[in-house]
Amino acid sequence: MGLGLVDPILPVISQQLGASQTEVAMLFTTYSAIMAVAMLVTDVVSSKLGIKRTLIIGVLLIAIFSVLSGLSNNVWTIIFLRMGWGLGNALFVAVALTAIIKFSGNDTHSSIILYETAIGLGFSTGPLLGGLLGGISWRYPFFGVGLLMLAGFILLLVLLPKSDKIGNSYEKEKFKLNDNFKENENDKNLKEKFPNKNKSLLDPFRLMRKRNISVLGIFGFLYNFGFFTLFAYSPFVLGLSAQGIGFVFLGWGILVATSSIFMAPKLRDRYGTYNSIYYVLSLLVAVLLIMGIFTSNQIVLIVSIIFSGILIGNNNTLLTTAMMDIGSKDRSTTSAAYNFIRFIGSAIAPLLATALGENIAPNLPFVLGGIFVLVAIIFLFLNRKYLPDVDGVEDRGGNSLIVKDFMIQNVIKIGPETKIIDILKLLGANNVSGLPVVDNNDKIIDIITSGDIIRYLVPKEEAHDLFYSIYVEEETQKDVLNKRVNDTVMDVLKPKKLYTLSKEDTFEKAMFILSKHHFKVIPVIDNKNKVVGIVSRSDINNNLIKMSLGDS
Structure with missing residues (x-):
């Protein structure tokens, strides 16, 4: 809501302070740039201060710097003060979603819908209030943000628990551990169970080296070009008053909120997370290109902006869900790494868009924004193989059985040139039904199962004409078998999507993938795509029996 309050008054600030559009766009650039850099340290800060204190300090910083912005008389002073605002927002963003997930009992998907809905409602009411206040004076929306943050401060102070349960649980667990344990075993146990107590400034950089985190981060970077082109640049070309801009973004924000609640979960269930992202962002590309073609048509711009709320609401929910599922072991560090990469795009996009629109052509930013979103779709599609399956599994909290607890660790691996006869042996x-196929560096290529081999050895019968069946002696089944058992793995395997698990994935996720795709086995890989284990149907069955016996 605080961010939305300022958006409608961007043209007013430009007019009343005698600033160029590019200078006004610096309000977003400095804000996002500081947020990106601050994300690298806020994770450590929040682990030391705790959730409540981090949130309170964040909203207080936003309140202070927004009020100071309203008291300023120079656009560059406001640009400088927005840095402090961005720091406060970084502290808030670093733990807000993690806090909601934690206090909801680790119900990730419902928490994300709640979070994105709240953001959508803020985006809808913020511009409306900002437009009404901005019609009186450009200063009032900044003061309005200060009052909102003061209200947030009071709510956090009164309603949030006094201290984080993580800290108390850590101390209790440390006290309870058996004295016979070796100290290094103690430390390992505690670090795995309470990662927030062992934070380092290098943790976000270590996570960025993981292919799945970097892929989604770069995707978010590219997507933010399109989003912030629409959000930060379009007010300059709408040709409306502050109140008019406020009403346009009111409609936009309402659709962001409602699509987060009602559409995103249904799209995810029907098409899957990544496919749904492809679909909604393809429409966003079309919307941005239409805005680029009809920039001078006010009605087209208004309708396009409002309609884009549906697409942005869906994408934000789907993308956040994917990131939180991938980083379920340590969500705050995952959020820090991911947001650092994507906020760089948020910093560059407004400045680049207004510079191009002001100095070259007003329609060029929308076209460029559409191209960036298209590149984001292509990039995600080409790197999909590095992303784990995030569909169909709800987060079951800290007590859920995870893959490393029941996977087979002593894995028999084969190379692409291994003969079928040797695989059968x-x-x-x-007594296994499938084996992972790896390259010389032990990285996964594919997996071959007994079913793959049977289908290859006993191909479907081919139809022959009467002449052929009478005069041509066909090979006997035995001849075919004798010949084909000496073929290699690469003769058997056909191109297909490879599904894998990580050691931190839940039992429910493993069961879901095996049942949905009718697999007999699925490989477990590390962040370098090396095989570290394997899970089979029998492993799932055995654990289901144990769970049933435990419940009874």
């Missing part, structure tokens, strides 16, 4: 001798 390995399958029989070790």
Whole structure:
């Protein structure tokens, strides 16, 4: 809501303070740039201060610097003060979603819908209030942000628990650990169970080296070009008063909120997270290109902006869900790494868009924004193989069984040139139904199962004409088998999507993938795509029996 309050008054600030559009766009650039850099330290800060104190300090900083902005008389003073505002927002963003998930009992998906809905409602009411206040004076929306943050401060102070349960649980667990344990085993146990107590400034950088985090971060970076082009640049070309801009973004924000609640979960269930992102962002590309073609048509711009709320609301919910699922082991560090990358795009986009629109052509930013979103879709599609399956599994909290607890660790691996006859011997001798295929660096290529081999050895019968069946002696089934068992893995395997698990994935997720895709086995890989384990249907069955016996 605080961010939305300022958006409608961007043209008013430009007119009343005699600033160029590019200078006014610096309000977003400095704000987002500081947020990006601050994300690298806020994770450590929040782990030391705790959730409540971090949130309170964040809203107080926003309140102070927004009021000081309203008291300023120079656009560059406001640009400088927005840095402090961005720091406060970084502290808030670093833990806000993590806090909601934690206090909801680790119900990730419902928490994200709640979070994105709240953001959408803020985006809808913020511009309306900002437009009404901005019609009186450009200063009033800044004061309005200060009052909102003061209200947030009071709510946090009164309603949020006094201290984080993580800290108390850590001390209790440390006290309870058996004295016979070795100290290094103690430390390992505690670090795995309470990662927030062992934070380092290098943790976000370590996570950025993981392919799945970097892929979604770069995707968010590219997507933010399109989003902030629409959000920060379009007020300059709408040709409306502050109140008019406020009403346009009121409609936009309402659709952001409602699509987060009602559409995103249904799209995710029907098409899957990543496919749904492809669909909604393809429409966003079309909307931005239409805005680029009809920039001088006010009605087209208004309708396009409002309609884009549906697409942005869906995408934000789907993307946040994917990121939180991928980083379920340590969400705050994952959020820090991901937001650092994507906020760089938020910093560059407004400045680049207004510079191009002001100095070259007013329609060029929308076209460029559409191109960036298109590149984001292509990038995600090409790197989809590095992202784990995030669909169909709800987060079951800290007590859920995870893959490393029940996977087979001593994995028999084969190379692409291994003969079928040798694979059959390995399958029989070790009583397994599938083996991972790896390259010379032990990285996963594919997985071959007994079903793949049977289908290859006994191909579908081919139709022959009468002449062929009478005069041509066909190979006997035995001849075919004798010939094909000496073929290699690469002769058997056909191109297909490879599904994998990580050691931190839940039992429910493993069960879901095996049942949905009718797999017999699924490989477990590390962040370098090396095979570290394997999960089979029998592993799932055995654990289901244990759970049933435990419940009874």
